[in-house]
Amino acid sequence: MSPGLRARAREHSAAILLYGTASLSLLLLMLPLVGLAFESPWRDTGELLADPAVRDALLLSLGVSLAAVAFSLLLGFPLAWLLARSNLPGRGVVRTLITLPMVMPPVVAGVGLLAAFGRHGLLGEALSVFGVTLPFTTLAAVIAATFVASPFLITTLEAGIVQSDRRFEDVAATLGASRWRIFHSVVLPAIRPSLLAGIALSWARALGEFGATITFAGNLQGRTQTVPLAIYQTLQTRPEHAFLLAILLLAVSLCVLALLRAQRPGT
Amino acid sequence: MTLRADLRLRRGEFRLDASLEVEAGQTVVVLGPNGSGKSTLVEALAGLVRIDDGEILLDHRVLERPRDGIHVAPRHRPVGVMFQGLWLFPGLSVLDNVAYGRWARGEPRRVARSAVQGLLEALGVGDLADRMPAELSGGEAQRVALARALAVEPRLLLLDEPLSAIDVENRARTRHVLQQALREFPGVRLLITHDPLEAQLFADHLVVLESGRVAQAGPAAQVRSRPRTPFVARLAGTNLLQGRLVREGGTARLECGELAFEVGRIADGTGREAFATVRPGAITLHRDKPDERVNTWPSRIDSIELEGEHVRVLLEEPAGFRAELPAERVHLPDFSPGARVWASVRPDAISVY
Numbered sequence: 001m002s003p004g005l006r007a008r009a010r011e012h013s014a015a016i017l018l019y020g021t022a023s024l025s026l027l028l029l030m031l032p033l034v035g036l037a038f039e040s041p042w043r044d045t046g047e048l049l050a051d052p053a054v055r056d057a058l059l060l061s062l063g064v065s066l067a068a069v070a071f072s073l074l075l076g077f078p079l080a081w082l083l084a085r086s087n088l089p090g091r092g093v094v095r096t097l098i099t100l101p102m103v104m105p106p107v108v109a110g111v112g113l114l115a116a117f118g119r120h121g122l123l124g125e126a127l128s129v130f131g132v133t134l135p136f137t138t139l140a141a142v143i144a145a146t147f148v149a150s151p152f153l154i155t156t157l158e159a160g161i162v163q164s165d166r167r168f169e170d171v172a173a174t175l176g177a178s179r180w181r182i183f184h185s186v187v188l189p190a191i192r193p194s195l196l197a198g199i200a201l202s203w204a205r206a207l208g209e210f211g212a213t214i215t216f217a218g219n220l221q222g223r224t225q226t227v228p229l230a231i232y233q234t235l236q237t238r239p240e241h242a243f244l245l246a247i248l249l250l251a252v253s254l255c256v257l258a259l260l261r262a263q264r265p266g267t
Numbered sequence: 268m269t270l271r272a273d274l275r276l277r278r279g280e281f282r283l284d285a286s287l288e289v290e291a292g293q294t295v296v297v298l299g300p301n302g303s304g305k306s307t308l309v310e311a312l313a314g315l316v317r318i319d320d321g322e323i324l325l326d327h328r329v330l331e332r333p334r335d336g337i338h339v340a341p342r343h344r345p346v347g348v349m350f351q352g353l354w355l356f357p358g359l360s361v362l363d364n365v366a367y368g369r370w371a372r373g374e375p376r377r378v379a380r381s382a383v384q385g386l387l388e389a390l391g392v393g394d395l396a397d398r399m400p401a402e403l404s405g406g407e408a409q410r411v412a413l414a415r416a417l418a419v420e421p422r423l424l425l426l427d428e429p430l431s432a433i434d435v436e437n438r439a440r441t442r443h444v445l446q447q448a449l450r451e452f453p454g455v456r457l458l459i460t461h462d463p464l465e466a467q468l469f470a471d472h473l474v475v476l477e478s479g480r481v482a483q484a485g486p487a488a489q490v491r492s493r494p495r496t497p498f499v500a501r502l503a504g505t506n507l508l509q510g511r512l513v514r515e516g517g518t519a520r521l522e523c524g525e526l527a528f529e530v531g532r533i534a535d536g537t538g539r540e541a542f543a544t545v546r547p548g549a550i551t552l553h554r555d556k557p558d559e560r561v562n563t564w565p566s567r568i569d570s571i572e573l574e575g576e577h578v579r580v581l582l583e584e585p586a587g588f589r590a591e592l593p594a595e596r597v598h599l600p601d602f603s604p605g606a607r608v609w610a611s612v613r614p615d616a617i618s619v620y
Contacts, residue, residue, distance in 0.1 A: 170350070171350060176419060
């Protein structure tokens, strides 16, 4: 073989290696979806949707995940703001603590929540004095979802707030705008992309939440059994219906993500 | 209408301690090097940073007086600010940017929009009303920012480096627009700049700020002809001597540390601290010690610059002294940086005050 041909052959094999591994990774990512699509008993869709347990799970999933996003926003926004704008000491530590739930195994999160809010937990005991027991209630499912989802919202928001220059707020203030007007006419448009991204990320995380929920809130139909929990349970009795349910959950998440995408100009 | 401000504040290591008094219809220019506290001054007058002590009075109304716990919020001050960098709201059209202030003060949007259309036209940007800020040139953006600051009909107009965002070709034209707008503005006008040329063009009254303090203030022409700090002298294109005036027999001398200069006629007393300017063109440099003994001193060349038909030489002694020589009279190798030279100046080229 001439040196030129040899070089070309080497180039060829490099290309084959590159394209080959890329295809493999794509295959790995796509195969489960394709499997679900092929293995699902599509004709049972009507039956499945008529099942009260499935409808309960769907509604509960939507309700719990949206409530978790709402809580995350309500509680997370001030924290993200302080992290981005204040000079408070210990911000670095707080930032690390916030990211902990993102990397923590969900079952550990669930056990931690039990230790905090459980009947004999840190706060649970005080709460039970007022007749409030959190574990195994819908609120517990919301708390579990908020715990694992809010860090996504807070960190994304913080980055957005850091990027939005406060000089714009100064300008608005000198032009006579009140704090509230500055917030909705200057700050909100500036952080909108990161706000929407944060909502999408935390919402997806809340919707898929399994481990912390089953540990802290249990698996009670109509109260704490969200779709992921229902999938897990169905898998043990009618696996093919679990496939269908999985596709249903996937469809719901895609719909909401598409909705959020449509709100973001330029993406 | 008058602005009276006496500002003292600390931010970390930085201290601002400055007093200002500006009459309506007058343009006061605050001139200072970077880091002298010019922008902090603007922020304090606008109420964006609180002063620690002193007071701000506009038209006899107290805007701030920490001693009495008074701090009028920025949005309640009749102050229009054009910040360095302009900061047009990127998501709003030109028209909405300018209407923002009136809208924020409670006017319905449509009323606010039609109220500011005329202002845009007066500044020559009426046809840009529907554009977005990203689509504007530097000069256009500058006029829109000016219109936005004027739209709320402030009594005090603060312009922080208003021409810094504009490229050199458009600067003259934009400067002209700005000058005209300032002339027509009835309230108190305060312009901040680090550019001596801008200061010269705009200032009725000049305030020189250095390291947070007013180094010198007064009518612009007077500040230029009677500089009191090396910075001001450099802006005025001259050299500054500071020393003690001594009269001996028929001659008067200015003693500045190691050096003493014989000066021309002076009107008043001796023994006082005095300043003197020395025109760079009046200084001559020699390679060897000249016969002339009066006002001749040894020095060393710090750096040298060729400018047109002149050579500008920066001396080490006195520090920062500049000499300007006709290029054809300089044998450059004699004047390379580090070279020892003798400098001399005629007594009548030193003007004492």
